[in-house]
Amino acid sequence: xxxxVFAPWNDPAEKPLIQFRNVTKRxxxxxxxxxxxxxxxxxxxxxxxxxxxxGKTTMMRMLAGFETPTSGTxxxxxxxxxxxxxxxxxxxxxxxxxxxxxxxxxxDNIAFGxxxxxxxxxxxxxxVKEMLRLVQIEKFGQRKPEQISGGQRQRVALARSLAxxxxxxxxxxxxxxxxxKLRQDTQFELMDIQEKTGTTFVVVTHDQExxxxxxxxxxxxxxxxxxxxxxxxxxxxAPNSTYVADFIGDVNIIAGHATTQGExxxxxxxxxxxxxxxxxxxxxxxxxxxxxIRPEKVAISAEKPTDRNNMVQxxxxxxxxxxxxxxxxxxxxxxxxxxxxxxxxxxxxxRPFTWEDExxxxxxxxxxxxxxx
Amino acid sequence: xxxxTWFNATSLTLGFAFLxxxxxxxxxxxxxxSRLVTVWGGFSIKWYGELxxxxxxxxxxxxxxxxxxxxxxxxxxxxxxxxxxxxxxGRFYGRTLxxxxxxxxxxxPEVITGLSLLLLFISIGLDRGxxxxxxxxxxxxxxYVSVVVSSRLVSFDRSVEEAALDLGCTPFEAFRLVTLPIIxxxxxxxxxxxxxxxxxxxxxxxFVAGPSATTLPIKVFSSIRxxxxxxxxxxxxxxxxxxxxxxxxxxLTTKRAVMRRRREEQMAEQAG
Amino acid sequence: xxxxxRHRVGxxxxxxxxxxIAVPYVWLLGLFLVPFLIVFKISxxxxxxxxxxxxxxxxxxxxxxxxxxxxxQLDFENFEFLATDDLYWKSYLSSVQIALIxxxxxxxxxxxxxxxxxxxxxEWQPTLMLLVILPFWTSFLIRVYSLIGILSQEGMLNQxxxxxxxxxxxxxxxxxNIAVYIGIVYTYVPFMxxxxxxxxxxxxxxxxxxxxxxxxxxxxxxxRITVPLSKAGIIxxxxxxxxxxxGEFVIPSLLGGSETLMIGKVLYEEFFANRDWPVxxxxxxxxxxxxxxxxVLYQRNEQKMMDADT
Numbered sequence: 001x002x003x004x005v006f007a008p009w010n011d012p013a014e015k016p017l018i019q020f021r022n023v024t025k026r027x028x029x030x031x032x033x034x035x036x037x038x039x040x041x042x043x044x045x046x047x048x049x050x051x052x053x054x055g056k057t058t059m060m061r062m063l064a065g066f067e068t069p070t071s072g073t074x075x076x077x078x079x080x081x082x083x084x085x086x087x088x089x090x091x092x093x094x095x096x097x098x099x100x101x102x103x104x105x106x107x108d109n110i111a112f113g114x115x116x117x118x119x120x121x122x123x124x125x126x127x128v129k130e131m132l133r134l135v136q137i138e139k140f141g142q143r144k145p146e147q148i149s150g151g152q153r154q155r156v157a158l159a160r161s162l163a164x165x166x167x168x169x170x171x172x173x174x175x176x177x178x179x180x181k182l183r184q185d186t187q188f189e190l191m192d193i194q195e196k197t198g199t200t201f202v203v204v205t206h207d208q209e210x211x212x213x214x215x216x217x218x219x220x221x222x223x224x225x226x227x228x229x230x231x232x233x234x235x236x237x238a239p240n241s242t243y244v245a246d247f248i249g250d251v252n253i254i255a256g257h258a259t260t261q262g263e264x265x266x267x268x269x270x271x272x273x274x275x276x277x278x279x280x281x282x283x284x285x286x287x288x289x290x291x292x293i294r295p296e297k298v299a300i301s302a303e304k305p306t307d308r309n310n311m312v313q314x315x316x317x318x319x320x321x322x323x324x325x326x327x328x329x330x331x332x333x334x335x336x337x338x339x340x341x342x343x344x345x346x347x348x349x350x351r352p353f354t355w356e357d358e359x360x361x362x363x364x365x366x367x368x369x370x371x372x373x
Numbered sequence: 374x375x376x377x378t379w380f381n382a383t384s385l386t387l388g389f390a391f392l393x394x395x396x397x398x399x400x401x402x403x404x405x406x407s408r409l410v411t412v413w414g415g416f417s418i419k420w421y422g423e424l425x426x427x428x429x430x431x432x433x434x435x436x437x438x439x440x441x442x443x444x445x446x447x448x449x450x451x452x453x454x455x456x457x458x459x460x461x462x463g464r465f466y467g468r469t470l471x472x473x474x475x476x477x478x479x480x481x482p483e484v485i486t487g488l489s490l491l492l493l494f495i496s497i498g499l500d501r502g503x504x505x506x507x508x509x510x511x512x513x514x515x516x517y518v519s520v521v522v523s524s525r526l527v528s529f530d531r532s533v534e535e536a537a538l539d540l541g542c543t544p545f546e547a548f549r550l551v552t553l554p555i556i557x558x559x560x561x562x563x564x565x566x567x568x569x570x571x572x573x574x575x576x577x578x579x580f581v582a583g584p585s586a587t588t589l590p591i592k593v594f595s596s597i598r599x600x601x602x603x604x605x606x607x608x609x610x611x612x613x614x615x616x617x618x619x620x621x622x623x624x625l626t627t628k629r630a631v632m633r634r635r636r637e638e639q640m641a642e643q644a645g
Numbered sequence: 646x647x648x649x650x651r652h653r654v655g656x657x658x659x660x661x662x663x664x665x666i667a668v669p670y671v672w673l674l675g676l677f678l679v680p681f682l683i684v685f686k687i688s689x690x691x692x693x694x695x696x697x698x699x700x701x702x703x704x705x706x707x708x709x710x711x712x713x714x715x716x717x718q719l720d721f722e723n724f725e726f727l728a729t730d731d732l733y734w735k736s737y738l739s740s741v742q743i744a745l746i747x748x749x750x751x752x753x754x755x756x757x758x759x760x761x762x763x764x765x766x767x768e769w770q771p772t773l774m775l776l777v778i779l780p781f782w783t784s785f786l787i788r789v790y791s792l793i794g795i796l797s798q799e800g801m802l803n804q805x806x807x808x809x810x811x812x813x814x815x816x817x818x819x820x821x822n823i824a825v826y827i828g829i830v831y832t833y834v835p836f837m838x839x840x841x842x843x844x845x846x847x848x849x850x851x852x853x854x855x856x857x858x859x860x861x862x863x864x865x866x867x868x869r870i871t872v873p874l875s876k877a878g879i880i881x882x883x884x885x886x887x888x889x890x891x892g893e894f895v896i897p898s899l900l901g902g903s904e905t906l907m908i909g910k911v912l913y914e915e916f917f918a919n920r921d922w923p924v925x926x927x928x929x930x931x932x933x934x935x936x937x938x939x940x941v942l943y944q945r946n947e948q949k950m951m952d953a954d955t
Contacts, residue, residue: 064854064858065857065858066854066857085857085862086854086857086858087857087858087859087860087861087862088860091858092858092859093854093855093858095851095854095855096851097849097851099849099851099852099854099855101852101855101856101870101874102874103873103874103876112856112859113859113860116859116860116861116865117860160855160859161858161859164859164860378764380757380761381757381760381761381764381765382761384757384758384760384761385758385761385762385765385773388754388755388757388758388761388834388838389758389776391754391831391834392776392777392780392831392834392835393776393780394795394801395788395791395792395794395795395831396780396783396787396788396791398791398794398795398801399787399790399791399794402794451668451669451672452669454665454668454669455669455673457665458665458666458669458670462662462665462666465666467670470678471666471669471670471673474673474674474677474678475673476944477677477940478677480888480889480936480940480943481933482888482889482891482892482893482909482932482933482936483889483892483894483909484892484894484909484912484913484929484932485681485684485892485912485929485932485933488684488912488916488925488926488929489680489681489683489684489929490676490680492680492683492684492687492922492926493676493679493680493683496683508676509676512672512673512676512677515669515672515673519669544661545661569782572784573784573785573786575785575786575895576894576895576913590784590786593786593787593790594786594895594899597786597790597793597899598898598899600793601790601793601794601797605790609784609787609790609791612783612784612787613783613787616779616782616783616784617779619782620775620778620779620782621775624771624775628771
């Protein structure tokens with residue numbers, strides 16, 4: 001019995017919380033955001049993902065009110081927010097540096113925004129205590145920011161930005177200052193807190209793993225434009241461009257020439273090799289294409305497989321043992337290197353293949369994606 | 374991101390006008406033909422000529438130069454030693470007293486420093502003159518040098534010295550070959566500071582100078598008391614000019630060094 | 646391993662280290678601490694018409710008895726004299742007052758300049774720094790001198806004020822306390838600007854954005870974040886102005902008038918004009934006692950700033 005899936009972006013009746021309408025932002029001659037439109041819905045955990053300089057931080061700063069768009073409008077709850085200064089917006093931000101006020105205690109940092117709203121003292125106190133409890137730092141209320149650890153500071157920053165119960169919380173690289181282990185634990189806590197408070201989160205990150213873990217939808221950005229906006233699994237399994245395929249996870253990209261053959265296409269890609277058979281996600285014209293396939297979808301075997309259309313023979317060039325996985329770099333006679341990944345599901349002393357072994361790589365017709373290039 | 378707001382532009386303009394207008398007026402009036410210091414009588418450089426013929430000023434300038442030269446060198450050596458002791462000296466008996474004596478002269482009113490040194494020279498029967506001024510200036514300048522050099526010593530990575538020792542240097546060689554080149558900019562700015570303080574000092578010098586040695590500030594002070602004079606304007610202009618040239622040259626040198634380093638780093642990056 | 650040799654090397658190093666410490670140490674003992682003790686001793690002596698002009702003098706040739714005799718003649722008479730003669734305590738009070746008010750004016754003028762510098766475009770900042778440092782390297786005496794021409798009866802300031810119609814007849818500014826205030830502020834304001842500028846440039850801009858994000862207006866963010874976080878620089882600047890201003894001698898004697906009472910000038914005159922060395926010594930001792938409080942506070946502030954940096 002399936003639960004109702006949280007997917008307001010598929011429901012035409014749902015009204016978006018945030019709407020970017022043809023927003024452009026220029027700094028001098030540099031275009032940070034280029035005619036960008038997007039809808040973000042209430043209770044979403046939305047990730048803006050991209051390399052540094054792609055415009056993701058500018059988008060966030062426009063939402064917070066520290067930058068105004070050069071053209072276009074940004075609506076929050078159906079209202080144009082460009083004339084509203086940052087201190088009057090019901091949007092709060094968690095800064096990458098955390099920006100905790102060093103001269104105030106943890107308690108006063110969290111109470112800072114509430115005091116600006118001139119709330120009665122007991123109400124502020126109750127809210128601060130609630131926040132301290134939410135992020136599990138009740139014990140550190142009276143300490144100064146320099147007297148707590150990096151992970152605790154991150155929690156204070158989160159609590160401070162959540163204290164005013166904003167309609168929208170912006171998180172700028174929220175976990176980048178934490179070490180890997182702590183980062184993974186905190187990702188889940190962040191999701192938990194987002195669900196508990198029901199706040200819409202927009203997170204900016206350059207860490208694709210983080211975006212994939214926490215977000216309900218991910219927007220991949222490059223040079224001020226949106227490359228793809230979709231759920232994490234769609235982004236991974238059905239990237240719409242080589243840029244997205246390459247940016248998210250590991251991928252083999254093979255350039256070739258496609259010829260449609262009914263449901264499938266046949267891609268000629270190297271002299272002396274049989275064509276690759278792929279299934280395009282949408283009908284496409286014949287011509288130049290890229291074939292993208294994830295390493296884990298490429299099977300590696302010593303014997304020639306019999307049940308597959310796509311297979312090539314090559315030599316093992318390199319082996320990366322990652323513990324749970326092993327990645328084989330296999331060089332084909334034409335010189336192209338294809339990566340194949342296998343799970344090390346059994347505990348074994350020796351690897352099944354070693355350097356210079358002749359191996360077969362194979363994949364099914366639907367394992368890869370055919371992208372226009 | 375930073376832009377000059379109306380408020381900031383105003384405060385900067387007014388602030389720098391306040392700092393510079395008096396000096397600019399002095400410079401302008403040094404070229405005044407008239408002896409009257411408030412009436413413009415046409416352009417002239419005659420006061421510079423008169424200044425250069427004034428034996429008393431020239432003698433005083435020579436004394437000041439000698440005092441500055443010797444006292445700043447002594448102060449630089451002692452001050453660098455003092456900084457080294459403060460930062461790297463470890464524990465020794467009377468360390469607190471030592472650091473107290475380094476920092477106290479910085480905040481000691483000049484009249485007290487001058488008075489106490491004068492009383493010392495009298496009680497040990499030392500004749501006042503050039504030598505006593507050098508001693509006095511070296512003493513308070515060394516503390517400034519110590520502070521400047523020790524701030525550099527604190528910030529530099531000690532493992533560099535340890536590497537030198539590890540590679541076979543004696544402690545003295547390590548200091549000469551590694552530490553000194555690294556702290557050299559601080560030592561030089563300490564020396565410049567000591568020199569300026571010595572050339573500039575009036576109060577302490579007027580306590581410890583005898584009749585045989587009059588420094589330029591003492592001479593200037595006694596003639597200022599009689600009122601504004603075009604010769605002093607000319608002298609001020611020369612001094613302001615020297616300081617301006619020196620400061621700008623120093624800042625350009627540092628700027629160029631920084632630029633060169635940045636360019637080299639870029640090239641290295643590209644090459645790599 | 647040659648233990649003997651190692652021992653000798655160790656000894657040599659100790660000797661080197663010893664001389665490294667001893668040279669500056671002895672120098673400062675001899676030329677800073679001892680002179681000050683002499684001042685203290687003389688402040689307990691009496692004025693006399695002799696050379697040197699005070700008694701008692703320590704006669705080491707008379708041995709222990711001479712020393713005891715010497716000690717018994719020292720007293721606090723000069724300090725009692727300072728307390729009873731209102732010239733002195735008025736001078737102290739007026740020095741403190743002048744230094745305090747000048748410090749506050751310096752803060753009022755220096756903070757906006759430092760703030761303007763810190764918020765100026767980054768490529769301007771080295772030049773602005775240079776413009777603040779330049780007067781600092783220029784002769785102090787000449788800067789005070791440059792004010793004399795401006796502040797005199799026929800000076801630029803009076804001419805300017807008459808030209809804009811604010812006054813009809815020239816004001817007497819030179820040789821009054823007003824001139825002393827202007828002089829102190831003019832010469833010491835760079836000391837206020839530099840430490841404040843240093844703390845303001847260290848201020849993380851995202852803190853101000855965070856304050857705005859949490860509901861502060863720009864002005865509110867300035868008072869709640871910028872000012873508290875530049876406190877250390879403000880305090881350092883205030884002490885750097887207050888401490889030297891308190892003992893100032895050149896400015897009151899060149900710009901001040903007969904009404905100007907400042908303790909540095911009194912001390913100088915007591916010593917050179919009245920040749921009363923013991924009283925001059927006592928004046929110096931009291932001045933130092935007054936200064937100890939701000940000096941200790943200043944040191945503590947510096948320590949805090951250093952801790953905050955690391």
